[in-house]
């Protein structure tokens with residue numbers, strides 16, 4: 001802890017919001033010593049931060065479990081943080097490495113992903129009669145995309161189903177783990193899932209790694225860590241983190257996208273019409289490799305994906321303030337930030353759900369990102385000023401998601417497979433999408449609380 005933040009800790013007993021010192025952002029410590037706003041933050045960060053934004057404006061500092069966290073919620077000022085690599089640390093070199101390792105092999109990953117997705121998809125349908133099959137849409141999407149993504153990125157030929165089962169259990173406990181709110185039983189369960197996963201991904205000395213290819217992305221990443229002198233335990237942790245980063249989001253995104261289509265018939269009709277027009281141009285559309293699919297123009301699908309992610313991608317982008325710095329807001333106002341504290345951007349609140357940027361922001365409007373001439377709509381304004389950042393599901397700047405292209409085309413391929421190969425409908429015709437689980441704000445893609453029951457059968461077996 002720095003002496004300055006120590007000074008802030010000593011002034012605990014002041015109530016609620018205290019006056020800013022110098023020209024610091026307004027400080028709100030809540031009423032609980034040390035914990036500050038931790039409970040409210042962990043329960044529903046979007047609700048809590050909206051309340052703080054209404055109270056303090058676009059920048060403020062909150063106390064969360066002993067940490068002073070400055071939240072910046074003005075998209076026109078985001079660049080001041082995203083591009084300042086001197087004052088704000090974001091593990092720059094790690095990201096360069098990820099870009100290097102991922103970037104060059106992306107084309108290869110895409111065709112391999114396409115093959116895995118099709119094989120698993122067809123295997124899952126095999127033996128299905130023309131009878132309807134009922135399942136939760138989230139389970140269906142997560143399971144297929146996780147397993148094919150894992151086989152692709154980790155290049156294993158086995159154990160995808162076991163890794164998936166363990167990962168789902170671990171993922172369910174993740175919000176509590178991140179916020180230290182698990183009870184003792186849950187904590188020990190989380191530890192055992194973590195250990196099982198580390199063992200599956202990276203067996204203990206003497207253990208064998210079944211079915212892994214020595215040239216896989218994961219193997220190269222591991223080699224790099226070894227060269228850097230990272231010990232075996234940290235390598236294990238890093239691999240689990242990579243599994244989460246690379247496989248934790250696409251399934252949820254596919255769920256929301258298909259869920260929105262199933263509950264918005266006009267959007268489904270527009271996407272199906274676009275697929276029909278593609279099918280006229282390509283004989284066997286569902287066998288098209290993912291990398292080829294990227295080159296097909298699908299403006300309606302692209303707008304649907306952007307709109308889905310606007311409503312469901314909710315990562316918090318965090319930087320450590322490594323030296324005292326004056327932050328100049330787009331409005332011209334300046335704020336002093338202290339070394340040792342954290343600054344966070346939460347693009348989900350603004351621009352994504354900001355009513356000053358997007359009309360009717362809570363609602364799914366499939367053509368929100370489409371111009372009348374079917375080109376991508378890129379002009380959005382806040383208070384009369386054109387925005388550079390109007391939707392930020394992938395983050396931005398040097399740290400933005402390196403898997404963006406790969407994830408988009410994977411989701412596109414998956415949706416295309418489902419819509420061209422299956423008859424798919426809601427079990428309950430008037431069912432609505434389940435709400436998002438509010439404890440996951442900040443962790444990436446939102447996940448539903450509950451599931452949406454669907455039924456499906458192979459199209460070609462219809463009588």
Ligand code: HEM
Pocket residue numbers: 094095098102153245246247249250253309313315317318393394395396399400401402403404406407445
């Ligand atoms: C819908 C799906 C996805 C979304 C919404 C998403 C979003 C994000 C975001 C917001 C970040 C952090 C950016 C920042 O901190 O500035 C990130 C980082 C990253 N993403 Fe994605 N992502 C998705 C899928 C994927 C996939 C499929 C892969 C790989 C196959 C991937 C690989 C990565 C990697 C390697 C990083 C960097 C992590 C690090 O620096 O350690 N992502 N992603």
